[in-house]
């Protein structure tokens with residue numbers, strides 16, 4: 287990616303030497319400070335050949351990849367050059383231990399950064415793996431404000447698998463309508479749904495069918511929409527680090543003629559398994575190993591297609607380039623169409639196949655509390671919303687973390703958020719009127735250091751015979767993925783179907799249609815943290831909850847995080 291070059295230009299590394307002693311040998315390792323300078327602005331782009339405004343970082347979307355080593359400090363000076371909208375950038379998968387003010391969530395950890403202002407994010411990347419960053423302000427992510435974070439294992443440490451080189455892949459979906467138009471439709475009566483995206487992008491490149499459109503609007507020969515190409519040397523094994531930043535779509539990803547061995551998920555090692563296609567949900571990352579073991583006389587298609595919703599989006603394409611073929615030489619074959627969009631069983635099978643790698647298993651403690659979260663689509667005062675236990679969440683004007691630190695009780699609803707629903711009388715298979723649904727800014731207060739089980743329960747939407755897939759993402763923590771099941775979660779037999787032997791830890795997990803997903807986490811990071819559906823439209827419509835724990839321990843709010851709501855009273859002149 288061109289952005290990677292920009293990153294290096296903007297990097298100043300200060301070396302801090304640490305002595306690491308391994309089997310009697312002391313090696314000198316360096317914990318670096320990466321000081322990055324980013325300017326965020328709208329740019330006219332033709333990412334899928336169709337001209338549209340995109341939000342770029344230093345002119346690029348996806349933005350620059352952050353390369354770092356475990357233990358390094360990242361400082362990002364983000365200048366908001368958007369002119370007419372605020373900004374907040376979230377470092378997805380980075381737990382922000384001790385740095386909750388840098389989580390980059392508008393309404394939670396900070397006020398959005400105003401046009402012309404610069405916000406300085408500072409945090410430690412404390413765990414090797416593949417992560418991402420993206421806007422966490424309104425529906426800004428879908429305009430292209432995202433990128434990859436690659437964290438290498440510490441000097442002198444080896445990954446539990448071998449590979450020659452690596453490639454980074456950012457998957458996203460792309461709309462031709464603006465996020466303003468979409469957000470307006472979603473929050474109006476009548477409700478206007480955003481529909482399916484026009485294109486799927488691989489590293490910010492897609493191909494829209496420009497037939498019947500003037501070349502000034504849509505031009506298939508524009509080099510900006512030439513497919514991304516990933517070069518491999520025959521016989522070698524490569525690590526592909528893949529992140530899904532989609533606004534809506536669940537995806538399948540595959541490389542024509544090549545199997546993939548899944549080895550990492552959300553920064554945690556997976557017991558390796560081989561697959562022809564990888565299902566990946568918005569907010570997830572995976573590393574797969576691919577060996578260039580096919581005929582080297584041609585290139586191969588890399589494809590991604592929509593699953594889980596009836597697609598009307600063409601498949602996304604890129605090229606696996608076998609050296610020494612020309613890197614943009616199109617493969618001679620037709621691209622593989624990918625699995626059927628409605629093969630839900632295959633998706634559930636992959637979810638169940640993901641286990642912690644032997645040697646890297648962390649045993650979950652017993653839970654002290656169980657919270658059940660029913661996911662429903664509702665009407666509230668005629669508006670279409672998504673609700674959790676019949677509460678559709680609204681973020682307060684004043685960020686939660688500042689309100690909690692300052693003990694401002696009038697900022698958000700102090701009624702405890704509901705820890706369950708009336709499961710004996712709720713039929714998850716039918717359309718429910720949910721007449722008692724409300725909106726609220728209430729939170730879950732968890733005892734600091736306690737262990738909590740969360741059961742996500744899916745249900746029918748407001749359309750008959752329809753239940754959707756929701757990728758749920760937790761900020762500030764990884765959680766153990768304990769299990770997935772069909773139908774209504776059995777409260778009597780609680781954890782009968784859990785995988786307590788080798789549960790992987792992740793930060794994002796799918797909730798499958800008409801099913802449940804169980805996870806466990808330790809509330810050991812002081813602050814208040816979002817747990818939400820990673821579909822941007824669903825987040826906007828209230829599909830989120832807040833987990834608070836030990837927030838009194840956080841440091842005083844920095845001035846840079848203020849400027850909105852009640853925080854104005856704290857600002858120095």
Ligand SMILES: O=C1O[C@H]([C@@H](O)CO)C(O)=C1O
Nearest residue numbers: 479663747748749754823824
């Ligand atoms: O939030 C959503 O709204 C639509 C549909 O339910 C009503 O148009 C849809 O598919 C969503 O995911």
